Amino acid sequence: GGTTASMGISLYPSDARTIEDLLIAADTALFKAKELGRNRIAFFTHTMKEQMDKELYLIDGMRQALLKQEFYLQYQPQLDVNSGKMQGMEALIRWKNPKLGFVSPAEFIPLAERTGQIMAIVGWLLDASFQMMKRMMDQGISVQHIGINVSALQLRETNFADKVQQKLTYYKIDPSLIELEITESVIMNHLEETIRKLTKLRQLGIQIALDDFGTGYSSLNYLRLLPIDRVKIDRSFIDRVEDDSVVQAILNTIVTLGHSLGFRIVAEGVEEEAQLQSLTNMKVDTVQGYYYSKPLDAEKLVEFARESLNQNR
């Protein structure tokens, strides 16, 4: 506990020439100060200026992106380890801007969170994801779920569950086909509030996956409190699964504990046969990664699903 103070400093006229820009510069420095840890002072620097200019450019670009239909989704298959068949998929947002080219979601989503622009993106994201699921159902392709990434701000919105419910009704989609992916840090930052919200969503029949597990607090003790269906083990572990015996011990514990709590375990970022083998031995339920498939455009995903589900094994 305790109060801490951070400070961001910008100077006239070297950093900016108008009051507005000076404030933005100071704010950028403040943000940096906080990023570096509490109780710090940071001066606005030239590198920050470059970063700020880029961010302002991205922020401006995002304003237009929805209107100009520059966002689209790709889908990455998730496979059942036992049957080897496609089980579900994760929707991943893509942004192609004529001037900036492809911008990674790892870059623009956190920015959209800071500016609040994420709220406008979410409505689009839910529609696009639900439409994809509907399309697959109409074509007789039965996968178990589509995973949708939910960011911090959007989960904190009071009527998020209602928004999801409305769209489920509109598209006539069974709630169990929707899996919302929430990161560990989002849950831990507002534990009680998040548990309440997730419980409500689960009561609607929606599935919840704990994303990036192992990167944040990763408290095994908290795991039992969380109203979730699946645990997605972060890629950073999978990287080291073959040759690091400590990582192997940790993963074995996560799988055993997760299963005893009734959760299914997903491994993400599986790139190699040997990794798949280790994870299979550990009784991981589902795998996702380049080994099977990169994220795919809608048409390719439908093809992948058809082939995967028709194969006889």
Ligand code: C2E
């Ligand atoms: P994430 O949710 O952990 O998504 C998994 C990321 O790992 C994706 O990157 C995916 O392309 C990548 N990946 C999958 N398999 C492999 C593999 O075998 N090897 C490697 N090296 N990478 C793999 P992507 O699409 O660039 O997304 C990055 C992050 O951006 C996501 O991490 C998620 O936090 C965020 N994001 C993406 N789409 C959305 C969205 O629609 N909404 C929100 N709120 N966030 C999103």
Ligand code: CA
């Ligand atoms: Ca995810």
Ligand code: CA
């Ligand atoms: Ca993840």
